[in-house]
Amino acid sequence: MTTLDTDTLEMVLATLREYAAKQLSPEYLRDLDARDEFPMDVLRELYDPDKIGLHLIFIPEEYGGLGGGAYDIYRVSELMARIDLGIATGVLATFLGTDPITVGGTEEQKTHWMGRIADEGLLVAYGATEPQAGSDLGTLTTKAEPVIEDGQVVGYKISGRKQWISNGGVAEIYTILASAPGGLSWFVVEKDAPGFVKGKHEDKHGIRASNTSALFLDDVYVTADRLVGGVEGRGLAQxxxxxxxxxxxxxxxxxxxxxxxxxxxxxxxxxxxxxxxxxxxxxxxxxxxxxxxxxxxxxxxxxxxxxxxxxxxxxxxxxxxxxxxxxxxxxxxxxxxxxxxxxxxxxxxxxxxxxxxxxxxxxxxxIYEGTSEIMEWTIARDRWQLHLKTRGAYYLDWAKRLDALAASSPAGGAATAALAMRALATLLERSRLDRLTRNQHVLFRLGELIAYAETAAIFAEHAATPSSAMPFTAETRLAMARIHARTAALKIASDGLGWAIGAGQTDPNLASSLGLPAIYAAQAGQIEDMNRVAADLVAAFPAE
The missing domain is CATH 1.20.140.10 (Butyryl-CoA Dehydrogenase, subunit A, domain 3)
Structure with a gap:
């Protein structure tokens, strides 16, 4: 599954574990937290190409990186979060900061900037969020005014404010989203640009080992070749x-x-x-x-x-x-x-x-990279459109696939996940008929229920294959998948029924249509499976 070869990924993970064991003790991490201190020396060591070179995972091979894929980045990210989420956030910020260049940059820009980041281990920051424009990037107010000479755009003057920027006070390179005449666009700004001021380090509730600062831009001049992609208006799509x-x-x-x-x-x-x-x-x-x-x-x-x-x-x-x-x-x-x-x-x-x-x-x-509420809205909006486009068939077809899986491999809860899918399809259709999604809260709750249904289905489909990331047997994962499928089905039917009634649905037989009797019957064996998982958790993580 890894894009890197397995040995390379395991070497990176082993190196990280060894470094953390030696340098990032719980006492040291608690001390960083208490002092609200960004450990620049730690990030330097993590990014040092001659030591760990962690940032190279995110950089394509053609620009001097390792070219890790989504699976590799997930494994590294999970381990970093297990070690310390504040330090992990500093790494995340560099990855986010390079994204506009990776996705939208010209070949020359990628070669120059990604090559520098790879070779020099530079910290990067992602400058999108503003005080009044969080996840809604379309409302940001930072402006990029073209500087024109002899009828040609030779550069831009950027003015505005960015808020909640990870690595904001410590990065060496920033990608800044601003509104140009042609639309939202990304620009590369270096730390010492005249008119570019970094605010104080925010005194945060958590991840105190990360740096979070506001950015102030007052006619910050960048040359035209700092416009990512060389064309205005592509920033939001990027x-x-x-x-x-x-x-x-x-x-x-x-x-x-x-x-x-x-x-x-x-x-x-x-x-x-x-x-x-x-x-x-x-x-x-x-x-x-x-x-x-x-x-x-x-x-x-x-x-x-x-x-x-x-x-x-x-x-x-x-x-x-x-x-x-x-x-x-x-x-x-x-x-x-x-x-x-x-x-x-x-x-x-x-x-x-x-x-x-x-x-x-x-x-x-x-909260960051989109709040849970933004996720609920995104999920509900997209899957609602899919339900309408397929005339209700999307989740019913998925339920049929789960039924087929249950016939051949009944141990992973696929049959119960199919019940969850059918209940979800019924709920979505009832919401359409009674126009329940006029209520914003109903739409958002559908997003939550969709997340439970889809994760139950995927867990049922993949439970028999152990994950290399955790020390659980296939039998334990199958028990977990059964538990999650039962929980998801019951949540979708019972919570969904409650919200539909609360919003004024008109079907007197909705409880039966949702399959509640079958879903309640499917709860048989839940305690036994929980007993198994509890015992296996103790076996997997014995007292030290």
Missing amino acids: AQAVFGYTRLMVAAFGLGGGWAALERAIRYSQTRVQGGGLLSTKQAYTHKLLVPNAVRLEAARAYIEWTAARIDAGEPDLQTEGAIAKYLATESGNKAAEDSIQAHGGYGYTKEYMVEKIKRDVRITC
Whole structure:
């Protein structure tokens, strides 16, 4: 599945683990957090081509990089997030900053800028967000005024303000999105350009080892060859072209952050005695705080790997899949971190225990690169259009494929995932007939339910194939897939029914049409599967 050869990817991951074990101890990371300090020396070592050269994963081979694909970047991103999400964000910022050049630059621009970044290990920042223009890039106000000599555009003067820019105060190269006469366009700006001022480092809730600053541009002059692609008006399309890719990377951050916390809770449960026995032996603990989080995270992983494989195969237009991956992985990671604090009791609420810091860090993954609410809207909008275009057949056809899978491989929950798909199709059609999506909240809740349905389907389809990223057997993954399919089906039917009634739906038999009796019957075996997963989590992560 890896674009890199397997040995190269494993070498990069092993090098990262070794570096983190030696240089990035929990004590050091907590100290960075307390001092709100960006570890420039760490980023320099990570980017040093003669040491780790982590940034080379993102750079195509023809410009001096390793040319890693979506799968490789997901694996590296998850590991970085497991180590420290603040430091991982500094790496993410360079990747985002190079995106406009990678996607839209001329060959000369790619050779020059990507070559410099590869050779010199330069930090990069992505300057899109503004104080009044977050995820809605179409409303930004930064302007790029052409400078004309002898009837030719020789350069641009850029003026405006950018907000919440990762690496904003420490980068050496910036890609800045501004409105030119021909439309939104990306420009390359270097750190010492006259009129370019970096704001103070933001005092953040989490990821305090990352640098986040405002940028102020006052008639910052750039030559015409700094216009990415050489043509005005392509900036928004260039930004949207990589959403599926970049959101997959943030999904991996949520996945890694969630597992970093959950693994600590699993190990803690094997040392803490309560009520005469270890917490790891008590369903009240494992079946509430451990198992559901592990299942959601691994369902998200299956969807991430499925989407990455499609990206690496050259499939275009995967923004919706990227949104689903980001939504479930980051919401699941945030929930896993929250429950890991609970799992540690009072200790988890203290800064001495890493779960407290991880929770503050992972929270940002539900916000940056598109909030969870933007993801819900994106998912619902795109899949709603697909439902209308196919006259309701899209999810019904998927359900048929799951039925066929269940006939040959019944152990992975495909039959229950098919029930989820049919319930979703019924809910979407009822929303169409009764015009329920006039209510914005209904539309957004459909986005959540779609994410659960699709991840249940993909997990069921891929559960029998172990992921190289986690130490779970095929049997454990099959049990997890069954749990997630049951949860998704019940959520879609019960929550969907509630919201449809709340919005005024008119079908008196909707509960039956959604298949609620069959979905309730499919819950048989849930506790047994949770028992299996709880035992396997303890086996996979024994107390240290």
